[in-house]
Amino acid sequence: MKKSAAIQGLFxxxxxxxxxxxxxxxxLLILDPERRIVTLNHALEALTGFLRxxxxxxxxxxxxxxxxxxxxxxxxxxxKDAEACCKHSDIINKDRQLIPVRVTLAPxxxxxxxIAGYIETVxxxxxxxxxxxxxxxxxxxxxxxxxxxxxEKIFQMLPLIAQNDSSVLIxxxxxxxxxxxxxxxxxxxxxxKGPFIKxxxxxxxxxxxxxxxxxxxxxxxxxxxxxKTGRFRLAQNGTLYLTEIGDLPLALQVKxxxxxxxxxxxxxxxxxxxxxDVRVIAGTHRNLEQMVKAGHFREDLLFRLNVxxxxxxxxxxxxxxxxxxxxxxxxxxxxxxGKSIKxxxxxxxxxxKAYPYPGNVRELRNIIEYSVNICQNSYIAADQLPAxxxxxxxxxxxxxxxxxxxxxxxxxxxxxxxxxxxxxxxEMEKQMILDALFSSGGRRNKAAETLGWGRSTLWRxxxxxxxx
Amino acid sequence: xxxxxxxxxxxxxxxxxxxxxxxxxxxxxxxxxxxxxTRIVVLPQISAEQLCHLILTENVNVVIxxxxxxxxxxxxxxxxxxxxxxxxxxxxxxxSAYIAKNIQSGDILPNQKETDTHD
Numbered sequence: 001m002k003k004s005a006a007i008q009g010l011f012x013x014x015x016x017x018x019x020x021x022x023x024x025x026x027x028l029l030i031l032d033p034e035r036r037i038v039t040l041n042h043a044l045e046a047l048t049g050f051l052r053x054x055x056x057x058x059x060x061x062x063x064x065x066x067x068x069x070x071x072x073x074x075x076x077x078x079x080k081d082a083e084a085c086c087k088h089s090d091i092i093n094k095d096r097q098l099i100p101v102r103v104t105l106a107p108x109x110x111x112x113x114x115i116a117g118y119i120e121t122v123x124x125x126x127x128x129x130x131x132x133x134x135x136x137x138x139x140x141x142x143x144x145x146x147x148x149x150x151x152e153k154i155f156q157m158l159p160l161i162a163q164n165d166s167s168v169l170i171x172x173x174x175x176x177x178x179x180x181x182x183x184x185x186x187x188x189x190x191x192x193k194g195p196f197i198k199x200x201x202x203x204x205x206x207x208x209x210x211x212x213x214x215x216x217x218x219x220x221x222x223x224x225x226x227x228k229t230g231r232f233r234l235a236q237n238g239t240l241y242l243t244e245i246g247d248l249p250l251a252l253q254v255k256x257x258x259x260x261x262x263x264x265x266x267x268x269x270x271x272x273x274x275x276x277d278v279r280v281i282a283g284t285h286r287n288l289e290q291m292v293k294a295g296h297f298r299e300d301l302l303f304r305l306n307v308x309x310x311x312x313x314x315x316x317x318x319x320x321x322x323x324x325x326x327x328x329x330x331x332x333x334x335x336x337x338g339k340s341i342k343x344x345x346x347x348x349x350x351x352x353k354a355y356p357y358p359g360n361v362r363e364l365r366n367i368i369e370y371s372v373n374i375c376q377n378s379y380i381a382a383d384q385l386p387a388x389x390x391x392x393x394x395x396x397x398x399x400x401x402x403x404x405x406x407x408x409x410x411x412x413x414x415x416x417x418x419x420x421x422x423x424x425x426x427e428m429e430k431q432m433i434l435d436a437l438f439s440s441g442g443r444r445n446k447a448a449e450t451l452g453w454g455r456s457t458l459w460r461x462x463x464x465x466x467x468x
Numbered sequence: 469x470x471x472x473x474x475x476x477x478x479x480x481x482x483x484x485x486x487x488x489x490x491x492x493x494x495x496x497x498x499x500x501x502x503x504x505x506t507r508i509v510v511l512p513q514i515s516a517e518q519l520c521h522l523i524l525t526e527n528v529n530v531v532i533x534x535x536x537x538x539x540x541x542x543x544x545x546x547x548x549x550x551x552x553x554x555x556x557x558x559x560x561x562x563x564s565a566y567i568a569k570n571i572q573s574g575d576i577l578p579n580q581k582e583t584d585t586h587d
Contacts, residue, residue, distance in 0.1 A: 061484050064484075092485060092486075096541050
């Protein structure tokens with residue numbers, strides 16, 4: 001083995017290269033342009049069993065013995081402008097162990113920009129893959145919780161979806177957990193080591209968004225004083241999550257479509273494209289099919305994104321999960337705020353179960369966080385929940401407070417509908433009257449009784465709202 | 469005594485992986501280490517099990533290979549086959565080293581740096 005190389009100019013005195021790389025706890029391999037080993041660090045010596053004093057000048061494939069070498073060595077396709085790439089593979093070490101590894105490869109260029117060699121990091125994945133069982137606890141996947149049939153179905157699909165590189169479209173109402181789902185897919189995929197970049201397509205004006213996503217060259221427009229790397233390139237080897245894809249302007253939809261086809265990004269003001277290896281996940285609360293019909297969303301883009309579609313159900317479609325979520329958030333916030341809250345009073349629990357949560361899991365989470373914050377006893381009472389919850393339900397037949405007949409009254413007669421909440425009180429009250437009249441078969445006496453009003457009050461309110 | 473030697477190959481080299489080899493070199497030597505037969509066999513499937521099966525059906529006595537999983541190494545040993553593993557270098561150098569009784573597991577054979585090709 002030749003004498004150790006020294007690095008000059010980095011510190012006041014020259015430093016031995018090996019001494020520097022030996023401090024890195026990840027396996028590191030430095031190759032010449034012909035992919036022969038220049039040196040490797042102690043971590044890789046320990047992983048492969050080969051000593052750097054023995055293998056200097058030998059081809060990388062003979063020492064690393066990775067599956068990648070037999071398929072298609074990624075270094076063969078790397079030119080001086082290539083970005084680092086990350087691949088999962090396995091190696092067989094000198095102790096005859098098959099070890100799953102994650103290999104990151106990148107070209108090293110000299111000061112003239114020509115390839116001087118390559119650098120590879122090799123991570124042992126044995127310790128990282130084992131905690132998978134802890135990661136997927138009962139009734140959950142990553143940080144998403146649920147035991148309803150709809151959620152179970154999603155949990156069953158997720159590991160399969162995570163393992164391939166297809167585009168994913170996540171739909172669902174606001175607060176259902178689209179962002180968390182996208183992150184969970186990223187974390188359980190082979191791209192977990194790479195970045196997870198989130199871009200809100202509705203948050204920026206069109207011109208800024210284009211530069212933000214695809215980047216720009218210096219001088220591309222007034223104010224472009226420097227080159228900018230777009231989010232697509234920042235997400236290299238990782239996942240790009242485009243939230244609120246329904247708000248993406250039509251002009252950018254075309255550009256995104258082009259990217260999804262050929263995986264090449266053209267920064268603003270540049271004729272030269274850059275190949276990027278990025279998985280695209282899109283999320284929206286809008287109905288994209290309707291937007292396509294209305295001409296606000298490109299049909300071909302919808303087809304490209306719609307490779308794998310996941311729909312997150314709102315809370316009203318996963319009643320079984322309400323209690324699970326309530327208990328989960330109570331435990332989380334109790335321990336987070338250092339409180340010893342044991343649970344909810346009967347009335348509080350009834351109120352929490354009856355409330356329809358138009359803001360879905362996010363609203364439920366915020367409600368529990370609020371109540372844990374203000375609760376000073378062992379049990380959270382109904383009056384420690386946000387006032388707007390009980391106000392709506394009290395008026396709706398005073399069904400929330402200690403009235404055990406309320407649920408029966410709802411289920412009796414015609415099919416019980418979940419209370420329909422609208423944005424303002426008059427509309428809500430009108431809807432309540434209509435619901436009561438509907439369930440009583442049009443009999444005003446019974447409807448007034450259901451609502452807890454006198455007959456004259458009901459008549460007056462009906463007249464006020466123009467109900468015949 | 470006739471000796472049959474099998475070397476999984478990758479280009480001009482001993483294949484770095486036993487389980488991923490698509491070709492093998494088989495040489496038959498007589499008691500005086502003279503070649504009776506040599507041939508290269510292209511495997512129908514890339515599989516360590518298939519390769520083990522070939523080694524047994526061909527009555528191979530010696531295997532010279534690169535990285536091999538312990539499971540297959542122990543199996544071949546149990547079948548009384550001598551395995552020299554973690555050998556790096558051209559397969560022609562490997563067979564010469566065997567004939568010269570100068571080979572052992574983990575050897576990095578001479579001329580590897582000069583003759584190595586990047587397939």
